[in-house]
Amino acid sequence: MSKLSLAETAELSMLLEVSANIKPGNIDRFHDYEDTKFRHFLASAVLARDVFERVPQMTLGEAMYAAVEHTNGHTGGNTHFGAFILLLPLIKGKGIAGACEAVLRTTVEDAVRFYQAFGKTQVRVNREDEMDVNDPASITMLREKQMTMLDVMRYSSETDMVAREWTNGFALTRKAADILKEKDGADQIQEMFLRLMAAYPDTFIAKKFGYARAVSVMERAQLVRAGGLSLSRFDEECILGGVNPGSLADICIAGIFTALLEGWQWDC
Template sequence: MRRSECAQIAMMLEVCAYPKPGNVDRCHDYDDTWLEHFLASAILARPAFVTAETGAAGMGACIKEAVSLTAVHRGGNTHFGAYLLLFPLIMGDGIAGAQTVIAETTTDDALRFYEAFALTEVRMNKTDDLDVNDPESAQHIRDEGLTLRDIISYSAPGDMVCREWSNGFALSRRVADYLLSAPNGKQAIVRAFFSLLESEPDTFIIKKLGREAAEWTMARAQEVCRGIYAAEEFDEECLERGINPGSIADITIAGIYLALREGWDWESCRRA
């Protein structure tokens, strides 16, 4: 299976898995963002994945292409964090190669990545030196010769998706290893998702609702994993509170992608 195809299937499998507390899945939509929007993004992003797979453009241009292609639907940002993980993995054909690709990013990659924000409503942390939501930052990027790796490093302390670039895709690797060894049939993705949710404070939740909400989510997830609280009840409670672990969803997509590239048979798993 081609890398571009694995990326599309990973996006599709993640959003269809149920229950993933608080997130859009095959049983829950948000008012403005639906399952169909996520599936549409998985379809529409294919040309950008092919561009990355063939090395026809740099990473920043690939990310911008994906965002531009998927901006045609009205569901808002569905996969920006996932793109940040998928494109280096596609271009490098795995984690080791991704690290090389990241190290070789350029100022042009940083500028193209910055331009992609004009088409999204992504929550990013501000820093003393660079606010990626400030148009004047583009000139700062040029003046300082900042690369895309530099840009991501600014957000890494407060963003678990960005941290994957500097920690060797550690959480994505955890998800992949879980899937490759899991004997639990069609719930494998949900269980992999929970394996992160119970141990990692989701930084999308922190940005949206604060650390207390993220820690509450972790504690509830631990109860689900111990069998003392139902996953479906947790899901409903998250939806009522407006809690959605979006960063862990993005990392789960990257983990699914790695597992697919390494031979995980999602169809046999689904039939189990």
């Protein structure tokens, strides 16, 4: 097989993530939700590819806007917003070290484009948020406060583990990649996902159901790892409760991308 380009690697990461066998609570190869289907994730990956190819010619704000604009509009709603927040700097920087530099270079205009992208999607936000993406005044505020796209991520980092990756050196992406690299083969994705779930409360769950629920889901994942609950039972439990660790899924994609760049073999 030919060496994969960065854009090919990013697209493959999205497809490997969504087609992993069991990622409790999330859409995977064996699960659809009623509105969002497995197929919407495939289509989103196909459509994102064109933007991935053009990342070197774009700023991160522009790339984010293009990715959302190009992939949005199928009936499946938001599929990969958080994944783009992570993949775009990782592509631009050709890995974590470069991504850390790339996010430092973002500008106020990138922040504005990011907010405009936000407005095109249906991403879950905290309602009490001062900077409401649906409020045009937020854009004015970004310009007045001279906030860069990195500043926006700093602002969200307390309540959003995806945004937090921009501020902490892509720490969980690093962790995810390291877990994958313990063992070649795509089956390791399921193991990696469960270990992240058992170690970190998912902020997507927290936004939907509150922080306590996110912690209790984490504890259930710990019970699975300790052998006290079967993985498939835990999965059912999450699906029935509408509990989907969507932020960890985004980090999982970024981890697969990073591991692939660093030589991890999915195919063995």
